Amino acid sequence: MAVPGTIALLAALSMFGPFSIDTVFPAFAVMGRELGADTLAMQQVTSVYLLAFGAMSLFHGPLSDAVGRKPVMIVGILAYVLASIGCALSTSLPMLLAFRALQGATAGAGQIVARAVVRDLYSGPRAQAAMSQIIMIFAVAPALAPIVGGWILAFGPWPWIFWFLAAFGLAMAALTASRLPETHPPQARTPLRVGPLLAGLWEVGRQPTFLRIAMAGSLAFAGQFLYIAAAPIFVLDLLDLGEQDFWIFFVPTIGCMVLGAHLTGRAAGKIEPGRLASFGLAIALFAGVLNVTLQAIPGLPPLPWAVVGPALMAFGIAMVFPVLQVAMLDLFPHRRGAASSVGAFLTLMLNAALSGAVAPFVTDTRLHLAIASLVLVLLGWGLWRWHQRAAGLAGPADPVAP
Template sequence: MSTGEKVAAVAPPRFVALIPLVLAMLSMIGPFSIDTPFPAFPHIRDEFGVTTEQLQLIVTAYLLAFAAMSIFHGPLSDSLGRRPVILGSVAVYAVASMACTFAPTFELLLAGRVLQGLSAGGATIVSRTVIRDMYEGEQAQRLMSRVALIFGLAPAIAPIVGGGLLQIGPWELVFAFQVFLGAVLIIATIVVLPETHPVSARVPLRVGEIVRGLTEVARQPAFHRLAWAGTFGFGAQFLYIGGAAIFVVDLLGLGELDFWVLFVPMIGSMMVGSFISGHTAGLMTQRTLVSLGYTATLVGGVIGVGFAASPLATDLPWAIIGPSLIGLGNGMAYPSIQLMTLDLVPTRRGAVMSCSTFLVLIFNAVAAVALTPYVATSTLGLALAALVITALGSLCWAWHCAATRSRL
């Protein structure tokens, strides 16, 4: 069945044009929920009397919970269908956001963040699986790139939205907005998004079957090469995202409304990379595009270290040129990396995306706890760590190219 026939078979004709937007909104709920509370950190610290290190738990608790549950969202969608998993997870996300809004203690706020993390992956992970269910080849790359472009807006606009909400109300308003976002996504999914995983293609909902699917994915050597290439590539960028409060406020000496200084150029560059990815579909191979992307991330890592080691280390725009080039390279490479990974086990696409996302989240969560607090003592420390991580991603991609060259 062609791409057009697949879409026509499952999607209401009048809503086909809205499907990419809804998928992108579902995909962006994960990163949006990480960054929106950043501007509220000083207010939360003052209200609950916590330290800067404890505030970082607002990010870490969310990421660890997201990672822990992410391994199950995809397999569940392979068994139950895509729509039930998306709708159920977004509904729980809305409830969790409400719990954060009315949390009377810092501990209960963290509990709400854990519940947010456990549920947000259903939208973020399964929405990408839907893309490959419906589209193939160049059209799949274009749509994945388009979704990645809109997805890239989330980290850029999230702290801006958070800062804007603080101008009209208390910090609780940030989480109340997330309740509203969850409600909008539930309605959009019900009205626009079709079920793309037919009953005939589903696997039994049994623990053994879920484990078997995850094991089948984990046994693929190509999965590890591609997944770790994507994990390290995005990990270098997330080093700045997860440490944004330290980088922007402590190192650059800016305020709670100035997170855009980092996020707009870095995420804007990622969006440009996604635009390039979508508009070169069919004009160059995915392998060439990904190689160019990883070259850009390496160049960005080197330039970032160069500026961080100079007297311009905390001056704008020099301090954000390196992170922006890393974002550009990720935007070019990541959509194709995800499509290549999804095609490794076509009957277990949900499990593939869950495993891939699990690696990304675990790495980023561990980095947020064990790496960021130590390297973010200076712009040079951050830049050196980012360079090492981008180099690891490029090595994994080079390994994959070497391992698959004989098949070309």
């Protein structure tokens, strides 16, 4: 049985993603001027990170199934520290992108494997409650990261942000080594061979129920993530705010996310998980419609109305995420690392495409950004409804079935 300190550590390990992405946002304009990169080129600083994160995410989980959770975490985090130092020392955009790719390839060692650790420790409603607690703590990172980045930028040059990330990585490696128990014993491990590793990924990735659940959650979350990926443009250009003003967007959004995760944790064992997920997706869909409506009203001031929809959407998505994460891991009790990896891969590939190929082209106006966000949430909601019908016809035993 895990102690509260273990839950807090797992939440901190899950912060690698948002800290690596959001802390850099306030420095985009300065970095672009110094490195000779325009807005579209600077968006690749995020998309390259996400592409590498997603590609390597396929292997962090299966490796932890084979050699244990802690070794994969510690080695990956130390490699992340070296990549962050490389980013800090970069003198050109290609050099920075190369080290950002290495950052992405290693950051998932903590973030993805931590989800498998939760399911190693807990089952049933307790797993849902634990995942919700982690999300509540983890949710602080996207709100805190750009604020920290802005503070660092106010007192020093942009490389200091990456030195901060390197220090964060060193602290997490030390805490993981000294405080985190090994939750995957040798007798439960799978062979460390390429054939079985790839076979495990294929077993997970071709399961229709898994794919429906994973893609429903990924598409719905993409509606929220589009705003996160476009934050430098949304905050600095569309809202005409400054480099220290990212909190105006992130604080209400993440505050609603924490509240949604808290309610999901309280509902564990009391409300059927599938019903809870449907309710959260309905809220996210309503938020998307409300957001488009507000941005379409002529003469309406940008603030606070531009952040109302994204914040309410975050509330709904936070209710959905813990339920779907536990459901995906429960489908493969002997390959939880692989299930966590494939689920993360699908989400990250979609987010990378949004950051590099979509966000730059839908951020000319707040209305276009709101419409794109709504379309993504609508697709996730539709796929969830399809899953419910398919699961109902099959008479399944998975925990998110109607």
